Amino acid sequence: MGFLSDQDKQEITKMLQEMVEPVKLIVFKSDANCTYCQETAMLMDEVSQLSDKLTLDIIDVDQEKDKAEAYSIDKVPALVIEGKEDYGIRFFGIPAGYEFSAVLGDIIDVSRGDSGLAQRSRKELAKIDFPVRIQVFVTPSCPYCPTAVRMAHKFAIENENIRGEMVEAQEFPELAQRYEVYAVPKIVVNDEVEFEGALPEPHFVKQVLRILK
Numbered sequence: 001m002g003f004l005s006d007q008d009k010q011e012i013t014k015m016l017q018e019m020v021e022p023v024k025l026i027v028f029k030s031d032a033n034c035t036y037c038q039e040t041a042m043l044m045d046e047v048s049q050l051s052d053k054l055t056l057d058i059i060d061v062d063q064e065k066d067k068a069e070a071y072s073i074d075k076v077p078a079l080v081i082e083g084k085e086d087y088g089i090r091f092f093g094i095p096a097g098y099e100f101s102a103v104l105g106d107i108i109d110v111s112r113g114d115s116g117l118a119q120r121s122r123k124e125l126a127k128i129d130f131p132v133r134i135q136v137f138v139t140p141s142c143p144y145c146p147t148a149v150r151m152a153h154k155f156a157i158e159n160e161n162i163r164g165e166m167v168e169a170q171e172f173p174e175l176a177q178r179y180e181v182y183a184v185p186k187i188v189v190n191d192e193v194e195f196e197g198a199l200p201e202p203h204f205v206k207q208v209l210r211i212l213k
Contacts, residue, residue, distance in 0.1 A: 093168025
């Protein structure tokens with residue numbers, strides 16, 4: 001039995017009609033010590049079959065370490081959503097529950113090659129001229145988390161220096177403990193700036209730009 005119901009598939013198929021350019025879903029997995037690798041691959045396989053503009057690659061990090069390193073994959077399961085280029089969009093942990101909506105939204109944005117951000121946000125983010133890593137810690141049952149994840153991913157699309165990562169806190173408890181994740185979404189920028197909540201776009205930009213000070 002699959003993850004998606006027939007009704008889910010119909011709704012997702014309709015949504016994916018908004019795609020413009022092809023998108024590749026890349027799942028990184030391991031057969032060792034990975035609770036949801038198989039499920040992540042299965043879920044993305046179901047999604048990839050709903051549009052002829054979607055393709056799926058499944059990479060075993062133990063057998064193809066060079067590819068994992070090329071995409072900066074340091075934990076699994078991992079999902080990369082790649083369009084005409086790698087925008088730095090990452091999901092670490094199965095993107096299930098509320099986070100599944102973030103995957104679908106990202107696919108549309110990546111297919112368009114556009115972040116959809118306000119012009120003021122684009123101008124502010126253009127000030128970042130060095131590598132910035134935005135980690136967004138989430139749980140599948142958090143209804144506010146996808147908003148923060150989508151924001152980080154939009155920033156990554158907008159500026160090639162930014163990488164946006166969803167991190168499922170329950171799957172990676174050592175990271176959650178390291179960053180003292182007691183509430184989600186929690187956002188960590190370059191291990192220097194931390195804040196919580198699904199902030200509106202202007203406020204999210206302002207918090208991330210604290211990295212410049």
